[in-house]
Amino acid sequence: MPRNIDVDTYAEGVLAGSRATLARAITLVESTRPEHRDKAQRLLARLLPHAGGSHRIGVTGVPGVGKSTFIESLGTKLVGAGHRVGVLAVDPSSNRSGGSILGDKTRMGALAAEANAFIRPSPTAGTLGGVARATRETIVLMEAAGFDVVLVETVGVGQSEITVAGMVDCFLLLTLARTGDQLQGIKKGVLELADLVAVNKADGPHEDEARRSARELRGALRLLTPPNTSWKPRITTCSGLNGAGLDELWQQVLEHHAALSAAGELAEKRSRQRLEWTWELVRDQLMSELLGNPRVERTREEVEQRVRDGEVTAGMAAERILRAFRADGSGRAEDSSA
Amino acid sequence: MPRNIDVDTYAEGVLAGSRATLARAITLVESTRPEHRDKAQRLLARLLPHAGGSHRIGVTGVPGVGKSTFIESLGTKLVGAGHRVGVLAVDPSSNRSGGSILGDKTRMGALAAEANAFIRPSPTAGTLGGVARATRETIVLMEAAGFDVVLVETVGVGQSEITVAGMVDCFLLLTLARTGDQLQGIKKGVLELADLVAVNKADGPHEDEARRSARELRGALRLLTPPNTSWKPRITTCSGLNGAGLDELWQQVLEHHAALSAAGELAEKRSRQRLEWTWELVRDQLMSELLGNPRVERTREEVEQRVRDGEVTAGMAAERILRAFRADGSGRAEDSSA
Numbered sequence: 001m002p003r004n005i006d007v008d009t010y011a012e013g014v015l016a017g018s019r020a021t022l023a024r025a026i027t028l029v030e031s032t033r034p035e036h037r038d039k040a041q042r043l044l045a046r047l048l049p050h051a052g053g054s055h056r057i058g059v060t061g062v063p064g065v066g067k068s069t070f071i072e073s074l075g076t077k078l079v080g081a082g083h084r085v086g087v088l089a090v091d092p093s094s095n096r097s098g099g100s101i102l103g104d105k106t107r108m109g110a111l112a113a114e115a116n117a118f119i120r121p122s123p124t125a126g127t128l129g130g131v132a133r134a135t136r137e138t139i140v141l142m143e144a145a146g147f148d149v150v151l152v153e154t155v156g157v158g159q160s161e162i163t164v165a166g167m168v169d170c171f172l173l174l175t176l177a178r179t180g181d182q183l184q185g186i187k188k189g190v191l192e193l194a195d196l197v198a199v200n201k202a203d204g205p206h207e208d209e210a211r212r213s214a215r216e217l218r219g220a221l222r223l224l225t226p227p228n229t230s231w232k233p234r235i236t237t238c239s240g241l242n243g244a245g246l247d248e249l250w251q252q253v254l255e256h257h258a259a260l261s262a263a264g265e266l267a268e269k270r271s272r273q274r275l276e277w278t279w280e281l282v283r284d285q286l287m288s289e290l291l292g293n294p295r296v297e298r299t300r301e302e303v304e305q306r307v308r309d310g311e312v313t314a315g316m317a318a319e320r321i322l323r324a325f326r327a328d329g330s331g332r333a334e335d336s337s338a
Numbered sequence: 339m340p341r342n343i344d345v346d347t348y349a350e351g352v353l354a355g356s357r358a359t360l361a362r363a364i365t366l367v368e369s370t371r372p373e374h375r376d377k378a379q380r381l382l383a384r385l386l387p388h389a390g391g392s393h394r395i396g397v398t399g400v401p402g403v404g405k406s407t408f409i410e411s412l413g414t415k416l417v418g419a420g421h422r423v424g425v426l427a428v429d430p431s432s433n434r435s436g437g438s439i440l441g442d443k444t445r446m447g448a449l450a451a452e453a454n455a456f457i458r459p460s461p462t463a464g465t466l467g468g469v470a471r472a473t474r475e476t477i478v479l480m481e482a483a484g485f486d487v488v489l490v491e492t493v494g495v496g497q498s499e500i501t502v503a504g505m506v507d508c509f510l511l512l513t514l515a516r517t518g519d520q521l522q523g524i525k526k527g528v529l530e531l532a533d534l535v536a537v538n539k540a541d542g543p544h545e546d547e548a549r550r551s552a553r554e555l556r557g558a559l560r561l562l563t564p565p566n567t568s569w570k571p572r573i574t575t576c577s578g579l580n581g582a583g584l585d586e587l588w589q590q591v592l593e594h595h596a597a598l599s600a601a602g603e604l605a606e607k608r609s610r611q612r613l614e615w616t617w618e619l620v621r622d623q624l625m626s627e628l629l630g631n632p633r634v635e636r637t638r639e640e641v642e643q644r645v646r647d648g649e650v651t652a653g654m655a656a657e658r659i660l661r662a663f664r665a666d667g668s669g670r671a672e673d674s675s676a
Contacts, residue, residue: 041653048651136652159497271646278645281656286624286663307616308609313386314474315379318619325624 005039011046014145019118022145029137030123032130044137047144052270054086054143054150055257058164060190061174063155066200070174070240071151072108077246078149079116086142086150087111089122090135090164118147129284132163136277139167165193166273169266170256172196172249175217177209191221194233195256198249202237210237230263231256290325299324343377349384352483357456360483367475368461370468382475385482390608392424392481392488393595396502398528399512401493404538408512408578409489410446415584417452421487424480425449427460428473428492428502456485467622470501474615477505503531504611507604508594510534510587513555515547529559532571533594536587540575548575568601569594628663637662 005028013021029040061067075085087108111117123134139150154164165171173194191197197217202210217235234252238245260266290296299321307317343366351359367378399405413423425446449455461472477488492502503509511532529535535555540548552573559571572590576583598604628634637659645655 037653041651041657044651045654048648052648140651271648274645274648274652275642277652278642278655278659281652282628282659283621283625285656285660286628287621289660290620290624304613304616307612310386310390310609310612313379313382313478314612314615314619315375316383317616318623319379321616321620322623322627 005036007039007042007046010043014043014047014141015050017146022118022141023120025141026120026134026138029141030134040137044140047140051140051143054139054148055170055253056139056150056152056168057253058152058154058161058168058171059174060154060161060164060171061200065174065176066240067153067155067174068108070198070200070238071153072111073240073243074246074250075108075111075117075149075151076114077243078250079111079114083149084116084147085111085114085118086139086147087117087119088135088138088142088150088152089120090128090131090152090154090160091122118142118145128159128163129280132167133277133281133284135164136167161190161193166276169260169269170195170253172198172253174198174200175213176201177206177213195231196249196252197221197233197235198245199235199237200240203239203242203244207237213237230265231259290321293325295324295327296321343374345377345380345384348381352381352385352479353388355484360456360479361458363479364458364472364476367479368472378475382478385478389478389481392477392486393508393591394477394488394490394506395591396490396492396499396506396509397512398492398499398502398509399538403512403514404578405491405493405512406446408536408538408576409491410449411578411581412584412588413446413449413455413487413489414452415581416487416588417449417454422454422485423449423452423456424477424485424488425455425457426473426476426480426488426490427458428466428469428490428498429460456480456483466497466501467618470505471615471619471622473502474505499528499531504614507598507607508533508591510536510591512536512538513551514539515544515551533569534587534590535559535571535573536583537573537575538578541577541580541582545575551575568603569597628659631663633662633665634659 010021010025010028014025025043028036028043031037031040059067059071071087075087078085108119112119120138123131135152139152142150150168152164152168154160161171171193173190173196175197177199197214199210199214199217214235214237221233221235234256236245236249236252238249240246257266260269303312303317303320306312307314312320348359348363348366352363363381366374366381369375369378397405397409409425413425416423446457450457458476461469473490477490480488488506490502490506492498499509509531511528511534513535515537535552537548537552537555552575555573559573572594574583574587574590576587578584595604598607641650641655641658644650645652650658
């Protein structure tokens with residue numbers, strides 16, 4: 001990170017579409033240092049009026065479903081059609097498991113080499129909340145830099161699909177051919193988040209099987225409530241490998257966009273997402289203040305020990321910690337009873 | 339809820355094993371009203387020295403895997419062997435989807451009729467945090483009432499498996515026969531939480547298939563880090579329908595308990611769980627204080643409107659809300675700039 005970060009220079013560089021400045025700006029929003037956070041917020045405020053102009057598309061699916069090949073194939077096709085495509089990732093496990101998605105740009109070598117594509121691996125900041133914040137802010141940067149398609153890839157770990165669905169316009173679930181009882185294998189909550197489902201690897205001998213799966217999935221999806229009243233989730237087949245079905249899939253993305261826009265739901269969805277994001281930030285910040293409070297720091301060890309030893313209930317221990325936090329400047333005397 | 343709740347009478351009733359008092363005490367800990375919370379904490383403090391004496395076992399698996407039949411079958415067998423068995427559920431969706439687990443006690447009619455069994459449906463308090471709190475506190479009550487096996491059922495919605503794994507000694511994943519690529523269908527995070535995995539419905543023509551699945555699962559599990567160093571997850575087959583494999587499975591629960599106890603890990607695990615629970619309560623309570631703060635209440639609507647309209651970044655809006663909260667009694671002047 002450069003020592004002297006000038007917000008104006010960053011803003012102008014991003015708006016002019018400079019890849020180098022965009023990369024540095026992303027590094028800035030990924031930083032958790034207070035002085036960087038402050039500059040990042042000022043940069044985002046400058047760029048906000050220029051953001052919002054992309055198709056924000058989330059892509060999820062279990063490991064092995066072919067997400068990288070799919071994204072490279074779709075991204076290259078879109079760049080060929082004149083789009084500017086950004087690819088981001090949300091993988092809170094990337095700093096632990098070593099199996100990070102997008103960790104290795106060479107996995108999308110052809111797309112990475114395109115002048116009108118920009119691939120950014122998942123930040124390795126740690127918590128899902130931290131990774132999500134950086135990714136949401138990076139979407140703003142990419143839009144201000146003129147990218148009109150932003151693909152956000154996620155691996156299905158814990159809450160990450162819910163998090164990504166909360167920052168995109170359209171959420172795409174990639175799956176493999178499976179029938180009957182095996183449909184239970186798809187995380188039910190994820191199917192409910194999906195605007196589009198694509199049975200991938202529909203190539204060669206697997207094509208028929210994929211089509212059969214898509215039919216069965218359509219039946220299953222009819223049982224679930226669609227996430228938007230103006231849109232019923234669509235199921236297609238595609239092949240990231242040979243490109244089959246990608247045109248049709250992109251057509252569905254556009255139809256989804258048109259349907260939501262016509263109903264006024266796209267603006268409503270984005271505004272609801274911004275609001276949810278705000279409250280997430282409030283929650284995270286509040287807890288870090290509590291944890292950094294000197295009175296809490298002094299009480300913490302003893303309270304934790306008594307909880308560990310089973311001497312006090314969790315409820316009582318929590319109350320004690322909260323009293324220590326509240327007492328700080330609130331004028332109330334600290335109650336030191338357990 | 340009775341008007342006059344006497345904590346001493348409740349405590350004595352629970353310790354004497356009165357089913358009626360236990361039921362009322364559970365209703366008390368499920369309540370979110372401040373005067374009930376206060377009494378609940380005092381009741382729990384009274385009972386805490388008498389708690390801890392049960393095998394706490396979590397049971398998860400996708401809908402259709404046969405959890406109810408399995409629990410009824412295992413529970414009835416354990417009651418027959420002289421155990422006192424409590425069955426609880428964590429289903430944060432029960433008040434929304436209508437497909438509540440344990441919502442209908444008749445699903446476990448035979449077990450519910452046993453004098454030494456106590457079945458309590460999931461509280462419908464709303465958030466996962468609220469449901470989890472009530473369930474954790476109910477485990478304390480049941481143990482104080484002399485139950486020595488507590489089964490906590492959960493349906494795999496969102497974070498609920500992680501939550502339940504965080505309140506039990508032993509986490510059991512029920513699954514169905516599946517092979518090869520289909521193993522990807524099991525939520526990876528859940529397999530990592532499991533101490534025991536049982537391929538259910540291993541009866542009649544499905545028995546061979548179940549055994550083959552168990553073998554493949556053993557291979558897959560070898561790739562994952564075991565949650566406790568002194569325990570490698572075991573995989574068996576069973577049938578909730580005809581009871582096959584249940585004795586062996588219970589034997590594994592006992593072996594797991596013995597292995598963890600011998601290594602000092604059981605006490606360590608429970609003490610870590612109590613600590614995590616404490617911090618969860620701190621987080622929840624802190625947010626409800628912020629939301630109930632009059633200054634935040636006054637600012638909230640305007641800030642939310644500006645976020646919805648895209649006039650301010652989420653980061654700035656969050657800072658504004660936090661300033662309103664901090665200003666309350668902290669002596670700092672409220673900064674009313676956006």
